[in-house]
Amino acid sequence: QSALTQPASVSGSPGQSITISCTGTSSDVGGYNYVSWYQQHPGKAPKLMIYEVSNRPSGVSNRFSGSKSGNMASLTISGLQAEDEADYYCSSYTSSNTQVFGSGTKVTVL
Amino acid sequence: QLLLQESGPGLVKPSETLSLTCTVSGGSISSSSYSWGWIRQPPGKGLEWIGSIYYSGSTYYNPSLKSRVSISVDTSKNQFSLKLSSVTAADTAVYYCARPATTGVIDGFTTWGQGTMVTVSS
Numbered sequence: 172q173s174a175l176t177q178p179a180s181v182s183g184s185p186g187q188s189i190t191i192s193c194t195g196t197s198s199d200v201g202g203y204n205y206v207s208w209y210q211q212h213p214g215k216a217p218k219l220m221i222y223e224v225s226n227r228p229s230g231v232s233n234r235f236s237g238s239k240s241g242n243m244a245s246l247t248i249s250g251l252q253a254e255d256e257a258d259y260y261c262s263s264y265t266s267s268n269t270q271v272f273g274s275g276t277k278v279t280v281l
Numbered sequence: 282q283l284l285l286q287e288s289g290p291g292l293v294k295p296s297e298t299l300s301l302t303c304t305v306s307g308g309s310i311s312s313s314s315y316s317w318g319w320i321r322q323p324p325g326k327g328l329e330w331i332g333s334i335y336y337s338g339s340t341y342y343n344p345s346l347k348s349r350v351s352i353s354v355d356t357s358k359n360q361f362s363l364k365l366s367s368v369t370a371a372d373t374a375v376y377y378c379a380r381p382a383t384t385g386v387i388d389g390f391t392t393w394g395q396g397t398m399v400t401v402s403s
Contacts (some may be wrong), residue, residue, distance in 0.1 A: 172344055174327065207389040209328070216396055217320075217328065222382050222389030260328050264388045268341055270318075275327040 175200065175261055175273035182279040188249040191276045193261030194242060199271055201242035205264035208237055208246045212257045220259075221246060248278070256280045283307045285378050285394035293372075293401050299365040303378030303394060304358075311336040311356040314384040319352060319363045321374040322396075329374075333387040334361055341387055368401045375399075 176194040183189040193200065193208075200206055206224045209217035219228050221237035224244065234249045244263070248255055261273035289301035303317070310317065318333040332342040334352045342350050346365070354361040365372060375398050379390035 205386060205388045209390075211328075216377060216393040217390070218393075219382060219389060219391040222391070226382075228382055228391050262328075262330070262388055264386065267344065268387075269343060270330040270333070270341075270388050272320075272328040272330060 172265060172267065172269060172271050175263060175271060177259075177261060177273040177276045179274075180277045180279065182281055183248075183251045184281045185251055185253065187251050188247060189251060189278065191246045191248075191259055191261075191278070193244040193246070193263075193273045195244075195263055195271075196242055198266040199263040200239065200244050200261075202266055203264045204239070206237070206239055206244040207262045208235075208244075209260045209262070210255075210257045211260065217260065251280055253280050283380065283392050285380065285392060287376060287378050287394045287397040289397060289399070291398060291400060293368055293399060294403050295369055295401055296367055299363070299368050299372060299399055299401070301363045301376055301378075301397065301399070302360050303362070304360050305380075306359070309356075310354060310359050310361065315380055316341075316385075316387045317354065317361045318379050318381070318387060318390060320377045320379055320390070321372075322377070323371075323374040331363065331365075331376075370401050373399065373401045 208221040316333040319331040375396040382391035
């Protein structure tokens with residue numbers, strides 16, 4: 172199975188909003204509402220930010236939001252803060268009853 | 282509070298079998314319909330799902346690793362384990378165990394272990 176496609180990098184200034192895309196196929200992202208987003212700081216385990224396309228786990232800031240249209244899912248970070256600088260990964264359930272991660276996006280706060 | 286902890290050798294020789302265990306505390310591995318997963322991350326690279334298991338024993342594996350992977354659960358010890366055979370340098374990675382946020386799914390991992398680095402080298 173191929174990794175979901177994400178932009179290698181996205182940047183923004185503090186206070187701005189940025190959006191990270193995650194492109195798959197009808198066999199994964201487009202076929203199910205099981206898309207998740209993770210934040211990973213260097214040397215740390217990933218942290219779940221969004222699950223089932225748009226649900227936020229308890230404790231995750233409402234500055235993070237998720238959506239999906241067709242075979243593409245998106246993570247939007249509003250009011251960008253220095254602490255948001257990290258790597259972000261999407262993931263999806265697939266029609267093969269497996270799970271696949273995205274290629275990862277490095278977010279830089281200018 | 283649910284906690285996961287990986288354990289196992291940090292160095293494995295090429296062609297041998299990598300064996301890791303994830304110990305679950307703060308909750309029972311068999312008390313509900315959660316899946317339990319293994320994910321790895323080679324140095325400087327992205328995340329790769331290895332596979333998941335339900336306490337009933339149902340397993341789901343990454344097709345690219347399926348021929349070499351086995352995941353099992355030991356409810357008496359509240360642990361689940363990973364075995365990866367015929368390892369090469371490409372299997373060098375940080376290995377994480379994790380549990381999803383909701384039952385009945387193998388995606389959306391909300392609880393993660395701290396990760397354990399496994400190096401494949403002679």
